[in-house]
Amino acid sequence: MSSSNGTPSAIELEIPARPEYVGLARLVVSSLASSRRTLADDRIDDLKLAVSEACTNAIEAHVDLDVSERVLLRWSEADDHLQVQVEDRGQGFDPRLLPTHPPVTDPERLNFERGLGIPLIRSLVDRVEFDPSDDGTSVRIVMFCGPFENDFEADGEVPPPGFNTAG
Amino acid sequence: MSSSNGTPSAIELEIPARPEYVGLARLVVSSLASSRRTLADDRIDDLKLAVSEACTNAIEAHVDLDVSERVLLRWSEADDHLQVQVEDRGQGFDPRLLPTHPPVTDPERLNFERGLGIPLIRSLVDRVEFDPSDDGTSVRIVMFCGPFENDFEADGEVPPPGFNTAG
Amino acid sequence: MDLGLDVTEHGDVTVLAVRGEVDVYTAPRLREKLVELVSQGKHNITVDLEAVDFLDSTGLGVLVGGLKRLRSHEGDLSLVCTQHRILKVFEITGLTKVFTIHASVDDAVGA
């Protein structure tokens, strides 16, 4: 039996750090989120995409390392929020040092095929924390729900900070 | 990160020992099994039901114990088979001492609302081993697939040993 | 995980249509509904399993318990089931010999 450090009601999914398992992580998260009646369908989609991006980054962080490394997804719930933690054993990174993209109207914009994941996560969920260490990275994603849902609901149409869509 | 004892390609799902999570175990197993192209749809259904029965027993084994106990499901694959292990921390049991049911034509048969799970598992999968200990029970379920699939395919219409359907 | 339970009357037959997954989590609701129907004097019940996606031994146990309860009232509990994967569970456990299994609700209520 693996270590169940933390909340007794947590659910853990541990997958090999390989692209074919990101779909399973999405399936588990959307199944758990939809049994949580207070989370609207489009917020479930947001959470699913954010977790998928975090898992993709976690898997890519292992690319140059031992292929037998694994990614852990930990789901937990509280009265007013639910939380998904994605842990990897990669080299870590400094989220403050990520480049920002040029404005979308700049022809240079097309040179950025990458780097869309973290801004997406930031804009889709209510709270995200990146906790890189020498042992790997832990990404903690929080969605408020239950009685407090409306207070915290983000408007998905507004470009988040980190994107420059100004002309 | 939880302990990844064993195969690097294993997938682990750890759930609280509560009835509402058996559906998640089924979802994960059927998703993994259907990405394994060599397992026919009705065999996926068989595996899903067998794993569900094993998880139900694992959860029931915790009923009188600490509710914070957890059930671990471990999926692994090899060339010619896939394996699902279900581990609990319950009191264990001796599978050889389970009662057999009276013939279905006996009116007494209706007194057996329970005890259908393990015979179902035995009949649905290619191999099952119960490994009870003082620390809990581990149930190992194996389905052959890939090039060897047909050799081992069970005929679901034949009542398995352990059931007495004779008149 | 939802369990749908719809009751309709067809002459002296009460049809309980079940929808979704019947397992250790949802089976108690099926049991309660059957107990409730019997206590309302419904002694001829057909459980329609056509919209059931999954049925495990807990579900079988509830159906066997319902049959037993109805027999003690001189009644009966029959099933409607044509789905191969659900029928298979009854076949393996020998319960096809215990329950009357109809191919449709029409069959069941006309029978």
Place this chain on the structure above:
Amino acid sequence: MDLGLDVTEHGDVTVLAVRGEVDVYTAPRLREKLVELVSQGKHNITVDLEAVDFLDSTGLGVLVGGLKRLRSHEGDLSLVCTQHRILKVFEITGLTKVFTIHASVDDAVGA
């Protein structure tokens, strides 16, 4: 997890209809297909996303890469998308201003 990729020709527009989930696992297949089409001289491509259930940043990256490649051939890559949850991903990233997004394949090939 399957990714469906169907190519049809509509006059001088090549429509690539994508089905399923576009993520880090499947996006390489989409990229290869786009590269293949461009190397066959198809420089006016519409990617139909109506049957896509999921699209992440890897998928966005492949589409941006395709647009860039086609522009360098004086061509274009446009999209067909009306699904709210897919459109949203383009909106958040500002890519609605980079791609021409049509409401139907007819719109796209007539345009």
